[in-house]
Amino acid sequence: xxxxxxxxxxxxxxxxxxxxxxxxxxxxxxxxxxxxxxxxxxxxxxxxxxxxxxxxxxxxxxxxxxxxxxxxxxxxxxxxxxxxxxxxxxxxxxxxxxxxxxxxxxxxxxxxxxxxxxxxxxxxxxxxxxxxxxxxxxxxxxxxxxxxxxxxxxxxxxxxxxxxxxxxxxxxxxxxxxxxxxxxxxxxxxxxxxxxxxxxxxxxxxxxxxxxxxxxxxxxxxxxxxxxxxxxxxxxxxxxxxxx
Numbered sequence: 001x002x003x004x005x006x007x008x009x010x011x012x013x014x015x016x017x018x019x020x021x022x023x024x025x026x027x028x029x030x031x032x033x034x035x036x037x038x039x040x041x042x043x044x045x046x047x048x049x050x051x052x053x054x055x056x057x058x059x060x061x062x063x064x065x066x067x068x069x070x071x072x073x074x075x076x077x078x079x080x081x082x083x084x085x086x087x088x089x090x091x092x093x094x095x096x097x098x099x100x101x102x103x104x105x106x107x108x109x110x111x112x113x114x115x116x117x118x119x120x121x122x123x124x125x126x127x128x129x130x131x132x133x134x135x136x137x138x139x140x141x142x143x144x145x146x147x148x149x150x151x152x153x154x155x156x157x158x159x160x161x162x163x164x165x166x167x168x169x170x171x172x173x174x175x176x177x178x179x180x181x182x183x184x185x186x187x188x189x190x191x192x193x194x195x196x197x198x199x200x201x202x203x204x205x206x207x208x209x210x211x212x213x214x215x216x217x218x219x220x221x222x223x224x225x226x227x228x229x230x231x232x233x234x235x236x237x238x239x240x241x242x243x244x
Contacts, residue, residue: 006122008082015088016077020070023115027066028056030118042104042115042167053100057115070153072149078106086119087182091175095121098174099167107166116155116164117171123149124175132183146167 030037041048059076060066081088099117123145130142157168 004113008085009109011086012082013074013078015081016074020073023060023070023073023084023118024066027060038111038113041111042100042107042109044104044107044109049104053097053104053110056100056103056113057096057118059113060115061113062212065114068182071189072119072123073115075148076119076126079126079141079145080122083138084125084182084185087185091122091125091178091182092118095125095174095179099171100178102170102173103167107164108168110164112127112167114162114164114167117167117174120155120168120171121175121178123152124172125179126175128181129179132179152236 026037029035037055038061040052040055041049041059042052042056060069079090080091084091095118099121103112103117126145127142130138130140152168155163156165156172158165
């Protein structure tokens with residue numbers, strides 16, 4: 001890894017790490033002050049719950065909930081900033097806004113907290129974006145994300161009433177939408193020159209394969225010869241018969 005790659009990797013993990021540290025810091029303050037920030041989460045269809053659209057990713061129920069979100073935030077977030085750096089901040093911002101707003105509109109009447117919606121959005125974006133762009137490195141990341149977090153798909157179904165499956169679903173949906181919106185930004189499939197050349201019909205008289213070939217003269221070994229060189233090298237033998 002050269003110096004440029006090291007710098008790129010450093011900045012790729014920097015912001016996700018800062019984000020996770022801030023989330024943990026908020027949880028520590030909450031416990032030390034014996035407070036509950038859950039009421040600042042999303043409360044669907046309540047005007048006071050709109051603030052939760054921005055605050056939801058920073059509030060968690062307990063350390064187990066926080067830890068389960070921290071690892072994928074670091075891995076998926078770093079992947080986003082490393083491979084999709086030009087749109088990374090936009091994807092993060094709109095993931096929070098879109099998933100939060102749709103959760104506020106359609107979810108159950110309860111407080112919805114946690115960064116799970118953001119995690120699902122990152123998962124959806126990284127998985128779908130690689131296949132849309134068809135770049136071999138990004139497709140590899142799509143398969144890697146599916147391998148590591150493919151089981152997350154069950155989180156979008158109403159299996160556990162304590163889990164905000166609505167936030168998971170809308171988070172993943174937001175990631176897929178953003179993958180399509182930003183499909184033209186960043187790495188894309190490599191197209192070779194010959195894939196764009198106009199194909200000519202076999203009967204095209206101007207095609208090089210339909211032009212007559214002027215075959216050069218050949219020698220007795222049936223190989224082409226250069227007539228000019230042949231003239232220069234031509235030798236005439238005069239035979240003088242032996243006189244009796």
